[in-house]
Amino acid sequence: MAQQRTLKRLSKLISYMLGHKPAEFGLVPERDGFVKIKEFLKAVCEEEGLRYIRRSHIDEILMTLSHPPIEIKDNYIRATHRDKLPKHNPAQTLPKLLYTCVRRKAYPFVLNKGIFPMGYSRVILSSIPEMAERMGKRKDRTPVLLTVQTRKSVEKGTLFYEAGDTLYLADSIQTGCFTGPALPKQKEAAIIKEVLAEKREQKFPGSFIMGLKDKNDRKKASRGKKKGKEAARDKDQKKHRKQKRERPPWRK
Numbered sequence: 001m002a003q004q005r006t007l008k009r010l011s012k013l014i015s016y017m018l019g020h021k022p023a024e025f026g027l028v029p030e031r032d033g034f035v036k037i038k039e040f041l042k043a044v045c046e047e048e049g050l051r052y053i054r055r056s057h058i059d060e061i062l063m064t065l066s067h068p069p070i071e072i073k074d075n076y077i078r079a080t081h082r083d084k085l086p087k088h089n090p091a092q093t094l095p096k097l098l099y100t101c102v103r104r105k106a107y108p109f110v111l112n113k114g115i116f117p118m119g120y121s122r123v124i125l126s127s128i129p130e131m132a133e134r135m136g137k138r139k140d141r142t143p144v145l146l147t148v149q150t151r152k153s154v155e156k157g158t159l160f161y162e163a164g165d166t167l168y169l170a171d172s173i174q175t176g177c178f179t180g181p182a183l184p185k186q187k188e189a190a191i192i193k194e195v196l197a198e199k200r201e202q203k204f205p206g207s208f209i210m211g212l213k214d215k216n217d218r219k220k221a222s223r224g225k226k227k228g229k230e231a232a233r234d235k236d237q238k239k240h241r242k243q244k245r246e247r248p249p250w251r252k
Helices: 002-019 037-045 055-064 104-113 129-136 150-155 185-199 212-245
Strands: 070-073 076-079 097-102 123-126 144-149 160-162 167-170
Touching: 002 037, 002 055, 002 070, 002 076, 037 055, 037 076, 055 070, 097 104, 097 129, 104 144, 123 129, 129 144, 144 150, 150 160
Parallel strands: none
Antiparallel strands: 070 076, 097 123, 097 144, 123 167, 160 167
8 A cells, every 4th residue: 555655646747747847857759749758757767766777666556556657658758637837838938047067978079069959859948057957967967058148049049938937949050149168179189089089980809901101111121122232242243243353362
């Protein structure tokens, strides 16, 4: 009985998170209400006293309760009743500043190219920097917090959507519309080199390509060595012939 009561309380919390106030927990369901189970569990475990929650607890709710308030499809979860979910309508009023986080490794590229969705259909922004950092740490332990100037973004054609009381969505954020911490040049170069190395095509183990330059160099070195030996041999022969032509001392 105690275990069933615990499951009912947990199911109510999950129903509230997925069907009423997902933005309160830094969650943005898709249009059909689904959220990745992996992202959902990260959000649940951030709550005090709920760090023990695992996928098995969700499965237990589905198997134990006669009318579970949630449903699962592949690796996604959603609330059964979703009529109170916020609609993703164009934002009528915007705060002056919005915040979002990016992976530290991707930060140099973001500075040059802008902010684009990572794992979602749109860029997720928050009016609260702490919430942006909370969401960013789900993908990177040390994410980079960026500050977005909404006025500049709108002037460049960016359209923002509401995703709850404090969350907003955008297809992308152009360069010049956000600020972030300065990145040391040496560190920036190292990160760019590391990312580019990951994108290079991997070679098969044990395979190699013989460079033509190296082969030519070896040929040149071999020819030079041969010429040197021939020159030394000719010199010795000339010296030997010269010694033969000299008259013996007793005939002088």
